[in-house]
Amino acid sequence: MIPVLRLAAKRIGTSLLVLFGVSVLIFCIARVIPGDPARVALGPNATAEQVANLRAQLRLDEPLVAQYGHFLADLARGDLGRSLYTNRPVTTDIAEFLPATLELILVAGIMMIAFGLPLGILAARFRGRWPDHLIRVLSLLGVSAPSFVWAVGLMLVFSYYLGWFPIAGRIASQFEIGRVTGFLLIDTLLAGNGAAFRSAAAHLVLPAFALALSGIGQAARLTRANMIETYETPYIEMARAYGFPERRVANRYAFRPSLIPSLTIIGLDLAALLGNAFLVEAVFGWPGLSRYGVQVILRKDLNAIVGTVLIISAMFILVNIIVDVLTVLLNPRIRHAQRGATP
């Protein structure tokens, strides 16, 4: 257990350094804005004095390094400044919109694993035969269109033509669900409202699937490649020689070691969903962080841009740490090698 802890500590250390780099990068990007953000925020009718006041309030008249220093000091106190768009603290905004996005991404991630891994196992078992070719084409198709194209396609077929799923939003408007966690699937259950839960779940299906599609393909491809590698090892031959049924050889002996490399990439894909959520949320009118992100970018809302990108990157980095640690925990070879190896 100790080597795992040491690895986690080391990874968290490096990640903090990277996150610091990200904050500098994003801060610089946000400060090269052409045009005056204070002017953009106040509109064309504001007086020069009002603009100057806002500039002073945002500390835009100080040198860049000083601005960054103030930003870090505020950040240390958990303050990301005020949004010019909603006129509330950026942290309040993020806390409001983040759960909707996380719910979407988590459900998409579950779909990615639930569909991707079995498809990969199937393709490896029938390597070189038609199920393999079919899965190969399907997974390539999955990554060949941006998620907004899938979103529009799914919406057209399953919402408009077939009418199986609702068109947009998170839940039907007649339900009033008190906010506890911000995750509607959990909040509706806490409220004991079965109909509202079904409504929230139905609203999630299409956006999550559109988001998951490219990841499903990648997870399937990767699981297939790793399974094929495992199939060529002597212990699989031995399992076959013992006369175990092919199904058991596939699911028990070939799949388990193949899971580890797949997990790493699935973790990365899951994190990439944070970016694609921008597109899917726009199509389905999903009131999440990504939609907020686009709004604040279009309005050149500095604090909100920096805050949103920083939070997204922090989550991205966090997912990667979790995946790294899980990889070590699951793989006895790395787990034991860590003990002997010098860092």
Added chain:
Amino acid sequence: MRRTARILAANPLSLLGVLLVSLVIVGAVFAPVLAPFPDHRGAVVDFTNFNKPPSATHVMGTDVVGRDLFTRILYAYRISLLLAVVVLAIAVPIGVTLGLMAGYLGGWWEYAIMRLTDVFLSIPPLVLAISIMGVLAPTLVNGMIAVTAMWWPWYTRLVYNIARGEKVEGYVLAAEVIGASRIHVMFREILPNCIPAVLTKMTLDAGFVILIVSSLSFLGLGVQPPTPDLGSMVAEGARYLPDSWWLAVFPGLAILVAVFGFNLIGDGLRDVLGADR
């Protein structure tokens, strides 16, 4: 090279990829000849013909101001392909050079370059491009800058991993022993061994650049109207669902066809060259 071509030709999926990509390139290059209504690429209004479903004259229908959708898709391909070529032409040399330096020179270079790469790779790719486009004016050149900024680190990481392995090979040591310069070792000895992996990634990435650029313009952060762009066409068409389905469906399919083609070729190349990440 010839062997590679022969194996690719024997793979029906790669052939399909070559066919799709050829169609897209021919359509883009010869758009002025092939497009039935070349002037519809700009800000033309034809209110006698607006929002017409696909027909013999307008094979993909017309948009909300009466412009031929097929014409606009061909012209949109021109911009998408141009962007893909320019982005890769800038991002790949930068990424590869930095990767070679980090992998071969090691030490301080390795630390500085790879941490910088980590920073760029720690922001989800689309989010980085969106934030850059958010602060810059939405023009073609800025779009190229934003997408290039998010692309080079992937090549740095790819080449870094290869170069680090090659560095200890006998042929590199031999070159060092006879006094070859660092530049010579990096670019003449190690680089040729990175080429298969880089080429495969470039083929796949040509499709993904098209995909990312269309995503930016879908959000209104890319090429601005009246310049035709596949992403913004889907965004506009999505507002007229389900009645005017052709407005969103054909540009969406156009993205799918182009990216799918590049992916099929890249996938075939990966099998042949065995160049996996």
